[in-house]
Amino acid sequence: MLFTSKNTLPINKDNLRSIFLAGSMDHRQEYSWRDEIIGEFGSHHIFDPTHTQHDDLSNAELKHHIMWELEAMQQSDFILLNFLKDSKSPISLVELGLYVQSGKLIVVCPQEFYKHNYVHILCEKYSTPIFNTLKEAKTLLKNSI
Secondary structure, eight states: OEEOTTSOOOOOTTOOOEEEEEEOOOTTOSOOHHHHHHHHHTTSEEEOOOOTTGGGOOHHHHHHHHHHHHHHHHHOSEEEEEOOTTOOOHHHHHHHHHHTTSSOEEEEOOTTSTTHHHHHHHHHHTTOOEESSHHHHHHHHHHHO
């Protein structure tokens, strides 16, 4: 089941595992890695923070959205953090710092990402699984969920 910041986060009475979708977004692309994950793992709780009007939110709406994201990451069993190769993703780097030691993070960081070395060193330091492709990360997620 899919949850966005427009939804109240679930109280997990069904013991469903949950995945938070963190990472780069490119609204100009037709392909969405988030839609791919939602399609494959939709029988679980999926927390998707995508908000296409993110830059137009009022201060109160932005605060609600950020608080929802923080609560959803804390509640999730897994955080799939995907850095797209041509993105800057400053918020995703913050999320990496917040959860790199949590044991719930799975990172995708291609060689072309501008902070690739930094991300890899951080993940190595804290034994956080890191992959070059989404396909590799999905295999771990399937085996873990």
